[in-house]
Amino acid sequence: MPTEPLSRTRIVAAAIDLIEREGADAVSMRRIAADLGVGVMSLYNHVPNKDALLNGVAEAVLSQIEFTDDPDAHWTDRVRMQARAFRQIAHGHPRSTMLVVSRQLHSNAGLLPVERALATLRSAGFDGVDAVRVLRMFIAYIVGSLLREVGVTPTFAPPRQHMVNPDDVDPALFPEVNALAPLLSSCDHDADFDFGVELLIQAITVLPKRKREGTR
Amino acid sequence: MPTEPLSRTRIVAAAIDLIEREGADAVSMRRIAADLGVGVMSLYNHVPNKDALLNGVAEAVLSQIEFTDDPDAHWTDRVRMQARAFRQIAHGHPRSTMLVVSRQLHSNAGLLPVERALATLRSAGFDGVDAVRVLRMFIAYIVGSLLREVGVTPTFAPPRQHMVNPDDVDPALFPEVNALAPLLSSCDHDADFDFGVELLIQAITVLPKRKREGTR
DNA sequence: AGGCTTGCACGTACGGCGTACGTACGTCAA
DNA sequence: TTGACGTACGTACGCCGTACGTGCAAGCCT
Known part of the structure; x- marks a missing residue:
């Protein structure tokens, strides 16, 4: 089974999911990796560090705003x-x-x-x-x-x-x-x-x- | 030299000081204790946990507001x-x-x-x-x-x-x-x-x- | 085909964190 | 004197972020 490859997008999505389920305090690189069924350090191939990951979360959430401007x-x-x-x-x-x-x-x-x-x-x-x-x-x-x-x-x-x-x-x-x-x-x-x-x-x-x- | 005894007030003051000097990320129980020249666990005789300490910081700052109401x-x-x-x-x-x-x-x-x-x-x-x-x-x-x-x-x-x-x-x-x-x-x-x-x-x-x- | 480069997944290890727990020591009441 | 009590402290555990090194698979050049 060729599990979908890791990617920044998937990591950010997992982080958002985790935050909404258990709160921002529950977020850790280890936890996200576990949720993705992946080694902790694999995350760092797609995200420079935790801070950047959280920025990615903020951006992703922000960009989901639906503007229906008339x-x-x-x-x-x-x-x-x-x-x-x-x-x-x-x-x-x-x-x-x-x-x-x-x-x-x-x-x-x-x-x-x-x-x-x-x-x-x-x-x-x-x-x-x-x-x-x-x-x-x-x-x-x-x-x-x-x-x-x-x-x-x-x-x-x-x-x-x-x-x-x-x-x-x-x-x-x-x-x-x-x-x-x-x-x-x-x-x-x-x-x-x-x-x-x-x-x-x-x-x-x-x-x-x-x-x-x-x-x- | 009978150093002034530890107290919640002194601990909160040290925390505020530390935050203003080095930012909120620098705050740790170990660091505050070090700044006070005191063992880490001594803090817990006056503050139940870190979260309560940060609440104390917020309250202290808030109560310093000077209202000169006429x-x-x-x-x-x-x-x-x-x-x-x-x-x-x-x-x-x-x-x-x-x-x-x-x-x-x-x-x-x-x-x-x-x-x-x-x-x-x-x-x-x-x-x-x-x-x-x-x-x-x-x-x-x-x-x-x-x-x-x-x-x-x-x-x-x-x-x-x-x-x-x-x-x-x-x-x-x-x-x-x-x-x-x-x-x-x-x-x-x-x-x-x-x-x-x-x-x-x-x-x-x-x-x-x-x-x-x-x-x- | 064979070898080389490249990139990703991963394990290990280090220093720092919050704090549970046990201990030692001063002070004061009985 | 003795006991209880409050305070300071050291140790230890299980987390954390991440620097670093290793191994493997895919793509490229010859």
Whole structure:
């Protein structure tokens, strides 16, 4: 039986699989090799080292984003769709999300979403400076949101439903936290994310206008 | 010479010191013990394990935030100040920032900023639901911003000024990225952060009004 | 065909990691 | 005095990433 030959692609896929099954901490070269039924050092014929392998994982996950961009739609809708598409990472690869956002990638994989977003913003009438600024703000918001989303749920194991345990907070020290504990504990990720995206879109909608009417 | 006795506080301080000097990867129980001139296993009399120690580091850094809240100021100014105060983490402890944002803390250390922010938002007239939503949005934005800020500069060693290397991007595939390469490469963190904060504040300023005038 | 180069799979080995466990020693209560 | 207790410490185990050397199979040149 001529087992399919080892390759960077197969190794990265095995790594992603392992991360999603057992979490990022479970990743080791030995473990990946075992999962592939292969000697540990064989991996190094296709991947320079573990760090590069993890970069490969991040790139692979990132490049799986499906952008269905409709050039005829209103630019606000296109921004909405792109933000949501990016967030799909957190659903398709929850345990890998941390990797994706915590490594800066100097490859084309990370550039495609940037390209799309910039094109959309430019077509909406933003000049270069504003497009870049707005893009950076969106990325910051999305990354922060994903981080909370996967951070609140590092593994689905513990039945710890409340992230703010009422027993732990002293009502005298934290009256607001105490009063709002039910709200802080429950968390509708979809609604929260959309709330922020809508607010951001609404904010940048009035931005160019304000600039045109400015003193300059 | 009666060397000061070991304590959780001293251990956490040594860990922070080590992280800021040599990065989070350099942290090991052996290394911390060596820096303290102490046996490795002595640490375990004051800290249950490495993970708890890193949580301690995150809490310590977080609790060093200086909130100078002026109750008489306009609520927008108070929000501004709190956002900036939080960002001070990235300046005071750049290499530890990743730790702070990547661990969810179930202690009071992380609750103080939350309490302050909720109080401010409530005093501005937001109801509980909106206050929590707005707070979450701000946290997401700030966390994402800090992450970029310290991610772009993991160590100050490499003379890699341009995060978008013009040689790497194919102008045909990425026309916008190519055209805006100079803007994408340069990065005024202070200005970018403030730009986002102002936009967010401006967005939430009109939020309650819109709600009151809404169909409901 | 015969020999040579090349590339991949693999085993071994080294230094470092987190930490379980047993021990020795100081201090304080009874 | 004696015992219990808390703290510092050494040793040891099973992991980790990876440098290095070996062997084998396929492709190439003559």
